[in-house]
Amino acid sequence: MSQWIFQGNPKRFTIDKEKYPDLHDINSYVKNGEIIDWSIRQAHHLKDIKIGDQVFIWRSDGEEKNSGGIIAISEIITEPFINGDGLSTVELKVKEVRLTESDGMLLRHLLKEMPETKNLLVIRAPQMTNYKLSEKEFSYLIDYWNHPNLLTNNSDLSIIEKYLNYYKNETQGKLPELNYIEQSYQYFIQFRNPDFIKNMEWEDFQKIGNHVNAYRMAIARSRAFGKMNAPLEKYRESFLYLVHGDDSIEIRMDQFLNNPDYKLFGIGANALSEMIGNIFPEQYCFYNQRDRVAVENELEIDPNYSRGDTFSQKFVKFQNIIRQYNIADKYESIVGRYTNLPVYYEVDQFFSFVFEKSKQTLQDDEIFHNPRYWLLAAGEGGNQWDSFKQKNQISIGWKKLGDLRNYKNKKDIAEKLKELDGLDHTPTNDALANEQFVRDMKEGDFVLIKRGKSKVIALAEIISQYKFDTENGDHHSYREVHYLNEGEWDVSDLPINTKTLTDITPYNDFLESLLKRIEILETSPPYETENPNAVKSIPYTIDYLSKEVFMDLEKIEDAIESLEYKKNIILQGPPGVGKTFVAKRLAYLHMEKKQIENIEMVQFHQSYSYEEFIRGFKPNDEGHFELQDGIFYSLCKQAQKQPDENFYFIIDEINRGNLSKIFGEVMMLMEADKRGNEFAIKLAYGKGETFYIPENVYLIATMNTADRSLAMVDYALRRRFAFIDLVPGFHTDTFADHLKSKGISQGFVDKIRAFMDDVNIEIINDKVNLGKGFEIGHSYFCPDGAVQDEQSWYERVVRLEIKPLLQEYWFDQEDKVDDLIKRS
Structure with missing residues (x-):
């Protein structure tokens, strides 16, 4: 069963007067209706709504501030049906009603203050009507509904106390990762004995990698402790100074990170802070990325950093502010103790919990950097690999482009490539590869070097920014790297594409399989998938879209609903409103996953033809003319074979093409009620077979309203599309x-x-x-x-x-x- 929030706005709430003649507003409707209708305006929820689902009824503020919130709990008693206004509707049986704070309603502004409920979609995106709840969200709301005084009392707590209560409820007396913490404590406590450090062997130092979170990824562990990067005596002297030196902890940490006499390759600031926290857990809390995000962003505690502070100075200020706010004491008072370990171990686990609940992604690399993983071809057939290895570099081709920093964006690169190569199409993939190489790659990212589609031959870490040098042999555009592993691994059964450069970070299963294959991660069962050419999709919800596009959610809802019933929409607007960007995100949202394989894209221009779009005779490699499928025809055929999947065709700048010429007789099939095999027609080119547009194909087009040179879209096509206006989003x-x-x-x-x-x-x-x-x-x-x-x-x-x-x-x-x- 699913759980829901259905929202009604008291200012715009309408009631079927024939069915409910004595009910006049949302309050009387919910209180006296007993069995009431509620429309389902978010069509993508219809398939999930079932009889017996529990529904909270949410009254928005309307004209009275802080009056909104949950006023009733109900149950769905019918399957969705179409009401007299043509809206999908269900009937609800109202079980309990509370219309005011004194009655025990759950007020929106109080729920917004609680960490466990502040991210409810109805709070963050209040323009919609129907919201699906997770089991966790429902459990907190039903608990507050059953104990309304609990919400009132908890809302008066400080933000730290609110999160501590949240943590206590979630962990229920069990400390996450207890065994790992205890083992780390037992290992690092040995460092307090100077003689232990003086007599450590390399194998003893390597054990650090097993007890520091920063080294949980085998790549990072191998980089720091796979092999000695300095004489053993330097490791001993560096750690002896760090733990037992006479200077303050601030100076010792700074020297360990920056002084060549103490600095050790592969041990960075985050790892160092964890080691200090493990060696002196009675004095210091960890200061890794999770702790900083939790304290500074979610708990809203300002450590009062100053411009120019070193990492060690920030570390000390962080520790001081934790003591100033008595976080350890508050933790023991509210949560209690789960272990006999020093309290900062448990405080760190609390901070990790806060971090996990956080929705914010930090962009500042100084605070927090998530490495990305790239797949890069070492030239044609791997012919550049020897040079890559000899110079400890990676490079991108296209020397004729010159310094990539001179191009404003991917579009500029594409235009230059078209000019240089005399192309009649836009080299999107090549332009993207260059754009990513110069701007998206970062120091600390990892690169897998491939040879063709069947071999991976190396793994490297990027250690420099983008560089350009015409004296650098064939590699004018390059980055310096540190090679972590070299060999030759067969990956012919994995979905390796032919693109020069690919960001594979989002594809977790695929990435993990590659790393295991080249023995970077521990061994595991062989890579298996029902379809070896398929990359798993990433879920995509309105929550993601609302963070990526600068649009009102009401307009997003209009676009999705129009796409659902019309099947064809045009996004029109002035330059710079992100029409193409929005088009892809709307496709992701409509299919509820980020699966680029289901999207095809083309840009219309004056020379674009029916033969390229639908079907026609074109020369083959031998110079003979043969019947070839166009890009839209191919997508439709693919969609016909996969009726359970949605497919999307994005047409950029649709009004730049000769639309009647491009669509031809297929234009009549575009209408929503002309989809399917029963409307199949014979095409201008073919052998008598028929063609139809399946119901699972959707068209999203873009049109620049500032393009002076273009005529209006002809009426025949215009009536087949819904038009969505995009406007500048500066004030969102x-x-x-x-x-x-x-x-x-x-x-x-x-x-x-x-x-x-x-x-x-x-x-x-x-x-x-x-x-x-x-x-x-x-x-x-x-x-x-x-x-x-x-x-x-x-x-x-x-x-x-x-x-x-x-x-x-x-x-x-x-x-x-x-x-x-x-x-x-």
Whole structure:
């Protein structure tokens, strides 16, 4: 069974007067209706709704602040049906009603303050009607419903106390990873004896890798303790100084990390903080990535770092603030003790719990860096491998592109490749490879080197930023690496693609199989899958989408519902609103998973033809003409073979093509009620066989409203699509959160908003030449990585991207452009 929240807005709540003539508002409807109707407006939930499901009824605030929350609990007693207004509906049996705080309703603003309920989707995305609850969410809500005073009392606690209570309820007397902690404690306590360190052998040092979280990945453990990176005596002297030196802990840590006399390869700051926490657990808490995120972001405790603080200075400030807030004492008072170990071990486990519950992803590499894994071809057939190995480098081809840092984005790279190679198509994969190599790869990432599709020959760690040198042989664009493992491993049964560079980080099972195959991870049963060419998909929900796109959730809902009933939508809007980006995310959301294999994409242009899109005679490798399937025809055939999967065809810049010419007779099959085999037709090219568009194919197109050169989409096609307007998202919370996650201050967020408001108001007010369809979107101010100097970054965007666009808009009004730019 599933559990739900169904929401009603008291300002816009409608009641079927014929069915319920005596009920006039949401309160009377819920209190006196006994058996009531509720519409299901989130169509993707229909398949999950069953008789017997429990439903909390949520009344939104309406016009009275802090009046919203859960006012009743009910049960679904019918399967979904279509009501008189054409809406999917279920009947609910109301079991208990509480309309006011004194009655015991669960108030929204109190639930929002509790860590166990603050991330309810109805709180974060309040525009919808139907919300599915996880079992955990339902268990907390039903507990609060049964004990309403508990919510009131808990809401008065400090944020630390709230999380401690949450932790106590979740762990229920069991400390996670107890055996691991006890073994670490017993190992590291030996370091307190100087003679133990003086007599340590290499095998003793290698055991560190078994007792520090930073080395749980075998790659990191092998890097630090796989083989000695310095004489054994240096290891002894470095650890002897770290543990027993006369200097303060701050100085000792700083020297251990930075002084060549003490620094040891592979032992970084996070690992060091864990070792200190294990050796002196009565004095220091761990200071790894989980602890910092938990304390600084979720518990909202400011350690008062200063600009220029070293890692060791931050470590000391972190320890001081933990003592200042008496976290250990509060832990013992609320949670109690689960072990006889020093209390900071248990506090660290509490911080790990807070971290796991956190929804925030940190972007600052200084605080927290998740390495990514890449699959890279060593040239054609691996012909560059000897050079890679000799120079301890990796490189990307395409020397003719020059320094990749000179290109603004992937689009610029693609245009240059088209120009250099005389291509009539956009080399998307090649452009993406270059873009990822220069901007997305980071120091600390790992690269698997492949030879063709059947061999992996090395694993390396990236140890430098992107570099460009015309004197560096064939490798003008390169990065320095440290090779961790070399050999030749057969991976012909794994789904290795032919792309030059691929980010394989999201595909956990696939990545794990590769690492096991090359003996980086411990051995396990052989890699098995029903379909060896399939990469597992990643779940994708509205929660993910709401963090990635700067759109109102109501508009997202409109787009998904239109896609469901119309099957074809066009996203239209001015430049820079992320139309293509949004198109892919809407496809992910509609199929509820991030599975790129189910999406095909093409960009229309004036020369694009029916033969490329549907079917036609084209020359083969031998120069003879043969009947070949077009890209849309192939997708439809694939969808026909997999009726349980949804497939999506994204058409970028749909109004740039000759639509009647491209679609031909297939245009009549696009309508939602003309899908399926019963509407199959014979095509212009073929041998008498028929073709149809299956019901599991959806079209998402984009159209730039500022494209002056384009005619209107003809009516025959227009009536087959629903049109969704995308607008600049400068004033959405998601835009601000995105910029702050990249290191941009709130003051600069406000500055960008104010400047772009001025620019877009001028554009809108120019009714003669421009207007609303020419506004400038937010994507110009969406950096991929962390911004180190916000002023320089902002000035560069304005000077190199915004100003040229304004000069194109007002090519004969230079003073107007200059005046606007001065306001920046």
